[in-house]
Amino acid sequence: MSNDKWNEEKIETTLREMPTISDHRSKEDVLARLKKDPRVNEEPQPKKKRMKAKWQPILVAVAAILLLSILVPTFLNPSNQVSMDKAEPVDNADPAPASLEENSESTESSQDMATFSKALPTAPHYAVYPSDVAKQNSFHIGLATNQATVVPVTFLIPNELVESDLGTIQPDAVALYNMYAGKLDEESLGFTEYHPFNAVISSNEKQVWMKFAADHSYDMASATLEMLNQAVQDTFYGFDEVKFLREDGSPIVFDQIGEASKPIVLKGSKSQQAYYRFTQENGEELLSSNFGKSFKSPQEALLSMKKKPNDIYSSVVPEGVDFKVSEDKEVLHVEFSDVLDLDSMQVEEAMQLIEGILLTAASFDRQVQFDQIMQEQWQDFDFTQPLPKPIGANPKFLILK
Numbered sequence: 450m451s452n453d454k455w456n457e458e459k460i461e462t463t464l465r466e467m468p469t470i471s472d473h474r475s476k477e478d479v480l481a482r483l484k485k486d487p488r489v490n491e492e493p494q495p496k497k498k499r500m501k502a503k504w505q506p507i508l509v510a511v512a513a514i515l516l517l518s519i520l521v522p523t524f525l526n527p528s529n530q531v532s533m534d535k536a537e538p539v540d541n542a543d544p545a546p547a548s549l550e551e552n553s554e555s556t557e558s559s560q561d562m563a564t565f566s567k568a569l570p571t572a573p574h575y576a577v578y579p580s581d582v583a584k585q586n587s588f589h590i591g592l593a594t595n596q597a598t599v600v601p602v603t604f605l606i607p608n609e610l611v612e613s614d615l616g617t618i619q620p621d622a623v624a625l626y627n628m629y630a631g632k633l634d635e636e637s638l639g640f641t642e643y644h645p646f647n648a649v650i651s652s653n654e655k656q657v658w659m660k661f662a663a664d665h666s667y668d669m670a671s672a673t674l675e676m677l678n679q680a681v682q683d684t685f686y687g688f689d690e691v692k693f694l695r696e697d698g699s700p701i702v703f704d705q706i707g708e709a710s711k712p713i714v715l716k717g718s719k720s721q722q723a724y725y726r727f728t729q730e731n732g733e734e735l736l737s738s739n740f741g742k743s744f745k746s747p748q749e750a751l752l753s754m755k756k757k758p759n760d761i762y763s764s765v766v767p768e769g770v771d772f773k774v775s776e777d778k779e780v781l782h783v784e785f786s787d788v789l790d791l792d793s794m795q796v797e798e799a800m801q802l803i804e805g806i807l808l809t810a811a812s813f814d815r816q817v818q819f820d821q822i823m824q825e826q827w828q829d830f831d832f833t834q835p836l837p838k839p840i841g842a843n844p845k846f847l848i849l850k
Contacts, residue, residue, distance in 0.1 A: 576839035591683030593643035603841030668703035725762035747813040765805035784820035
């Protein structure tokens with residue numbers, strides 16, 4: 450017999466031999482005794498609930514909102530891409546109280562959301578205006594894409610940096626190009642490596658001289674020559690002509706066209722072009738002319754914007770939107786057939802429509818007065834009067850190598 454079996458039998462026998470426990474008190478005696486016991490009669494005290502500190506999550510949220518209000522507009526608003534000092538920190542942010550009533554929490558939360566909404570950046574701009582260069586220089590340049598096209602880009606460079614680099618806050622396009630073109634990180638911007646030109650570039654009054662290296666490849670095909678011409682047109686604003694020369698200063702001979710004996714006229718901001726949407730491989734949308742095609746009149750150029758010109762560019766005029774154009778001295782009147790509600794459109798789509806028209810008109814040295822737009826004020830625009838003429842397209846960060 451195992452020890453376990455023996456122990457079980459012994460335990461069972463011992464339990465049977467234990468005396469029977471009984472209570473001879475009546476129910477009344479038990480009840481009376483319980484009533485006299487202070488441990489039973491003492492009323493239970495409500496447990497004090499420990500107040501949870503609600504201020505910590507709120508303080509974190511407020512701090513996050515303040516941080517976003519500083520950083521988000523700086524990094525996402527292309528019209529302010531280079532001037533980082535436009536973002537001003539908030540110095541007098543009061544901390545949230547330790548405890549808040551539910552109603553006050555709801556009210557302050559709504560106020561915080563309203564403040565956050567106001568701090569969000571406006572729509573991205575696709576054009577540069579005179580007000581943008583009050584304290585900055587506009588560096589115009591034509592950047593090449595992988596589709597053998599050239600897109601005009603305007604870099605806004607703070608005057609302090611330009612003066613430090615060039616000794617003046619009013620350098621010409623040649624000086625800006627020679628200083629910054631070779632430092633651009635074009636690939637980071639979504640373009641192909643094209644600049645600087647394989648040439649020594651100088652100026653003589655209102656004429657640009659480009660002395661090409663003997664090993665240049667700009668005349669490999671007619672397309673490469675077209676890209677060169679377009680890039681030059683989009684780069685040297687403020688000059689009247691450009692001369693293509695050999696290293697010794699004599700007229701250059703291109704395989705495709707022969708000797709370039711005559712200077713090429715630079716159109717600059719008066720290029721008389723229509724603007725369309727160009728989409729890069731990374732999905733970024735820009736405004737550009739159709740391979741530099743020019744038009745005889747601003748009306749012709751504006752009306753041509755309604756149609757997609759080819760597979761490279763698309764129209765900035767949405768389907769179902771129509772307008773007519775009339776001219777009054779230096780102001781073009783663009784009247785939409787139906788009242789246009791800009792708030793019903795994607796903000797980028799609406800901005801491309803407005804600024805595509807403005808850039809096209811500006812290439813003919815004209816302002817635009819819009820008619821039949823529901824909003825009198827929208828983003829940075831006042832549609833009750835003619836809008837300012839852009840001075841460049843596609844503002845960008847100055848990303849250097």
